[in-house]
Amino acid sequence: MNLNMSKLDMAFIGLLSLGILLLLLGIIFLVLSIVAGRKLEGLKKKRPKNKKKRKKWQRICRKAEQYKKKRRRNGIFLLIMAVLLGGGASYTRYYQLTNLSTSNAAALAKIYYLIGEIDSQIESYNNGASIEKTEKNIRDLSQQLTSASVETAYMGLSVDGQKKLNRYFTSAKNLGINLNAQARVILENLEQMEMYQSDIEKIKENQQEIFKEYQVNEHALKQKK
Numbered sequence: 621m622n623l624n625m626s627k628l629d630m631a632f633i634g635l636l637s638l639g640i641l642l643l644l645l646g647i648i649f650l651v652l653s654i655v656a657g658r659k660l661e662g663l664k665k666k667r668p669k670n671k672k673k674r675k676k677w678q679r680i681c682r683k684a685e686q687y688k689k690k691r692r693r694n695g696i697f698l699l700i701m702a703v704l705l706g707g708g709a710s711y712t713r714y715y716q717l718t719n720l721s722t723s724n725a726a727a728l729a730k731i732y733y734l735i736g737e738i739d740s741q742i743e744s745y746n747n748g749a750s751i752e753k754t755e756k757n758i759r760d761l762s763q764q765l766t767s768a769s770v771e772t773a774y775m776g777l778s779v780d781g782q783k784k785l786n787r788y789f790t791s792a793k794n795l796g797i798n799l800n801a802q803a804r805v806i807l808e809n810l811e812q813m814e815m816y817q818s819d820i821e822k823i824k825e826n827q828q829e830i831f832k833e834y835q836v837n838e839h840a841l842k843q844k845k
Contacts, residue, residue, distance in 0.1 A: 629776065632712040639705030642698045649695030656688035716776035720834050724785065727771040731792045732827060732841050734765040738799065739820055742813065751807050758803045765796030781833065788826045795819055 663681050668674050720728065738761050745754040769792040773785035799806065799816065806812045831838055 628712055628716055632709055632716065635705050635709035635712060639702045639709055642705065643702035646695045646698030646702055649691045649698060653688050653692035653695055656684060656691060660684040660688060716774075717778050717781070718834065720785075720836075721774035721776075724771065724774055725836075727768055727789065728827075728830065728836065729841055730768040731765065731789075732838075734761050734768060734796075735792070735820060735823060735827070737761050738765070739817075742807075742817065745807055751804075755803045755807060758807075759800050762796045762799035762803070766793055766800065767796075769793035769796060784826070784833070785830060788823070788830060791819075791823050791826065795823060 660681065663677070663684060666677075668677050738758060741749075741754050741757050741761065745751065769789045771789050773782040773789070775782070777785065795816075802812070806816055830836070
């Protein structure tokens with residue numbers, strides 16, 4: 621979860637750009653090899669009868685053969701490197717699509733903790749805790765929740781992943797704002813409390829979907845509480 625997405629962006633662009641460059645160079649070298657091969661075939665058809673000229677012709681043919689082989693060898697090597705770099709770029713992009721940025725992961729962990737604490741405060745109140753203390757605690761927690769939820773999904777994620785994460789952050793932020801403004805009303809009104817508890821459960825459900833999709837270790841988050 622702890623990764624520097626800006627470095628991954630640079631790595632992806634660098635690998636992809638270099639891969640494309642090597643691909644083009646590889647194609648150029650192979651074309652040069654083919655052209656050289658055709659010229660060599662033409663030279664071989666013009667074998668001179670004169671012994672002296674034939675030696676010179678043989679040297680030229682030998683050099684042309686070496687040139688052709690060298691260009692073909694270089695072309696194949698560059699194409700192999702282009703494929704490897706393309707694979708590296710593809711993996712980097714896949715990693716971006718399937719992993720949260722450090723900022724997103726930190727916000728997710730913070731929201732997870734705060735939602736759990738707010739839920740505990742409501743439960744404590746239902747078990748007899750004072751309304752004044754519970755109201756103060758909920759207001760404090762909801763302010764932190766609002767602050768932690770001012771986060772947007774990393775642009776490198778898939779479109780669906782961004783929508784899901786942004787929807788989660790927005791719902792958590794709205795919950796924080798409303799709880800801070802209506803903490804007393806919620807505690808005094810059973811119907812209001814049940815409505816907000818329902819909202820909290822929906823956020824938890826969305827949370828579980830995100831945890832599953834990005835393989836977040838919930839057990840580790842619980843231990844950090």
